[in-house]
Every structure is written in structure tokens, then in C-alpha cells.
Amino acid sequence: MHTAEKVIISTAVTGSVNVPSQSDYLPLSPEEVVRASVEAAAAGSAIIHLHARHPDGRPAFEAGMFEQIIPPILEQVDVVINISTGGSSQMTMDERLAGATRFSPELASLNMGSMNFVYSGIADKVTNWKHDWEEPYVRGTYSHPFINSFDRIEYVLRELGEKRGTRFEFECYDIGHLYSLAYFVDKGLAEPPFMIQGVFGILGGIGADHANLEHMVRIADKLFGDDYQFSAFAAGRDQMQFATHSAWLGGHVRVGLEDSLWIGKGRLAESNAQQVEKIRGVIEDLGRPIATPDDARRMLGLKGLAGVTL
Numbered sequence: 001m002h003t004a005e006k007v008i009i010s011t012a013v014t015g016s017v018n019v020p021s022q023s024d025y026l027p028l029s030p031e032e033v034v035r036a037s038v039e040a041a042a043a044g045s046a047i048i049h050l051h052a053r054h055p056d057g058r059p060a061f062e063a064g065m066f067e068q069i070i071p072p073i074l075e076q077v078d079v080v081i082n083i084s085t086g087g088s089s090q091m092t093m094d095e096r097l098a099g100a101t102r103f104s105p106e107l108a109s110l111n112m113g114s115m116n117f118v119y120s121g122i123a124d125k126v127t128n129w130k131h132d133w134e135e136p137y138v139r140g141t142y143s144h145p146f147i148n149s150f151d152r153i154e155y156v157l158r159e160l161g162e163k164r165g166t167r168f169e170f171e172c173y174d175i176g177h178l179y180s181l182a183y184f185v186d187k188g189l190a191e192p193p194f195m196i197q198g199v200f201g202i203l204g205g206i207g208a209d210h211a212n213l214e215h216m217v218r219i220a221d222k223l224f225g226d227d228y229q230f231s232a233f234a235a236g237r238d239q240m241q242f243a244t245h246s247a248w249l250g251g252h253v254r255v256g257l258e259d260s261l262w263i264g265k266g267r268l269a270e271s272n273a274q275q276v277e278k279i280r281g282v283i284e285d286l287g288r289p290i291a292t293p294d295d296a297r298r299m300l301g302l303k304g305l306a307g308v309t310l
């Protein structure tokens with residue numbers, strides 16, 4: 001892997017995995033997601049990976065929800081908006097694409113394989129549920145796989161990539177997902193530079209062992225040569241170590257409360273910006289510069305804000 005000229009910090013501010021009962025600091029309403037995103041950008045995050053939620057924290061997909069989030073963020077800060085097409089594993093594909101088809105963002109996530117994606121273990125740790133929807137929601141992941149079949153991946157590449165000029169955060173939860181990406185590259189459906197986001201530590205995907213990260217980079221080198229930009233994160237307590245490992249290897253990083261609610265052992269993060277500040281300090285200590293949104297646009301070949309439908 002070549003060393004990227006600057007380190008792109010992505011922040012996944014809320015996601016759809018963690019639930020309100022786990023932390024009072026998880027942003028939920030559109031206003032809270034906007035504030036969290038603006039603060040993360042001000043702290044040095046070039047990319048905001050976005051999901052939407054209803055005010056009680058239920059994952060939301062409606063374009064109208066993203067309309068309450070994206071324009072207010074961009075009125076306050078310059079940042080690359082990356083809309084999730086993973087949504088939640090309980091949404092239909094049309095629901096998962098509603099926000100991205102409405103906005104034609106610069107970036108969208110694209111999950112590179114069907115898999116078990118289990119976080120029912122959250123239920124064993126929560127004693128006081130804030131809302132009735134939460135417990136069945138997390139327990140349901142023990143029996144509902146996360147479907148990202150090849151026809152769905154191709155559909156997203158055509159609908160968002162070919163038709164709207166959106167580029168992708170290719171979320172790879174296993175080494176096999178790199179080969180799936182290589183298949184779509186061979187088909188001419190994905191153009192370099194590819195942003196490969198290695199995801200570690202999801203139950204059902206590759207584990208948070210550092211040897212797995214090194215191996216993922218080795219195989220990405222073999223398949224894509226210099227045509228990719230690597231980023232990585234681990235879910236939960238290994239978040240900062242994996243971000244640090246990626247930056248140390250020359251790659252980019254992702255943090256945020258979507259992936260980890262923590263800032264240290266037994267200490268809840270009080271904001272997304274707190275995690276951005278922490279990893280920013282690590283990256284600067286490693287002697288690597290932080291990418292601005294325009295740096296990220298250049299390194300990832302993005303179309304720019306003018307191409308987003310606001």
C-alpha cells in the first residue's frame with residue numbers, strides 16, 4: 001500500500017447498530033446528528049458517514065429525514081457527505097437507497113457481501129431499556145442476515161455510481177469482499193481510486209486481530225496495486241487501535257459513535273468530536289498530516305459539492 005499523502009478522518013456519527021439505552025451521548029434526532037457532524041468536521045474530520053434516526057433513535061430511511069440533516073450541516077461546514085446505503089439490516093433495498101438517490105452525494109457506503117451481522121449481545125448488557133423498539137431490534141440480528149447480494153451491489157453501482165456520479169466507501173468485512181470488489185472492477189462498474197474501508201470486529205465478519213488488517217492490505221495490494229486508498233476501523237473497544245494501525249501503515253481512519261461508544265476503558269465518549277480529537281492527536285504524533293475535505297475530494301476522485309443535489 002502506498003502511503004497516502006494525508007490522512008482522511010471519516011466520522012460515522014450515529015449508525016443504526018447502537019441503541020439509545022447504551023449511551024446518552026449517541027446523537028439521535030436530526031438536530032443532534034447535525035450538531036455532532038458539525039463538531040466532528042470542525043475537529044478535523046473530512047468525511048461524515050451518515051445514517052438518520054427518528055427522535056426516539058429508531059433507524060430512519062426517509063429522504064425527508066436526510067433533508068433535515070444534510071443541508072444544515074453544509075450550511076455550517078465544508079465536509080464530504082457520505083450517505084450509508086447499509087441503512088439497517090431490517091430495511092428493504094429501496095429504503096436503504098432513499099437518502100442517497102435523493103441527494104446524489106459525493107460518497108455513499110457500499111457493503112461488499114451478504115453476511116451475518118450480529119449485535120444481539122447488546123441486549124445482555126442493557127438493564128434499563130429507554131424504548132420498546134430497542135430490545136427486539138438488537139435481538140433480531142441473531143436471526144436476520146444482512147443481505148448484500150451481487151445483484152444488489154450492481155444495482156447500487158449503477159443507480160448511484162453510473163447515473164449520479166457518486167463514489168463509494170467499499171465496506172469490506174472479510175478478505176472475500178475484496179475479491180467481490182475486484183469482480184465489479186473487472187466488469188467496469190467501479191473506477192479507481194477505490195476507497196476500501198476494512199471493517200473488523202463485527203460478529204459474522206472478520207475479527208479484530210491485527211494480523212487480519214495486515215492480510216487485508218496484502219491482498220488489496222495484490223488485487224488493486226496503487227489503485228486504492230485504504231481506511232480501517234474496528235467496532236467497539238478496538239476502534240482506536242485499528243485506526244492507529246491503519247494510519248501507521250499509511251492509510252486513512254474512521255471513528256465515530258456508530259462504531260464505538262467509548263473513548264477509553266469504561267469511559268463513554270461524550271461526543272463524536274472527542275473521538276476525532278483523540279485520533280487526530282495520534283495521527284499527528286505519527287508525523288502524518290490531516291486531510292481537509294478538498295484533500296479528500298482529490299485523493300478519492302470525488303465530484304465535489306457542486307454535484308450534490310441539495
Ligand code: KMH
Pocket residue numbers: 012015016017084085086087109110111171199202235258259
Ligand atoms: N456500522 C458499520 C459496522 C453502512 O452504513 O453501510 C457498518 C456500516 C454499514 O457502516
Ligand code: ZN
Pocket residue numbers: 012015016049051084086109258
Ligand atoms: Zn454506517
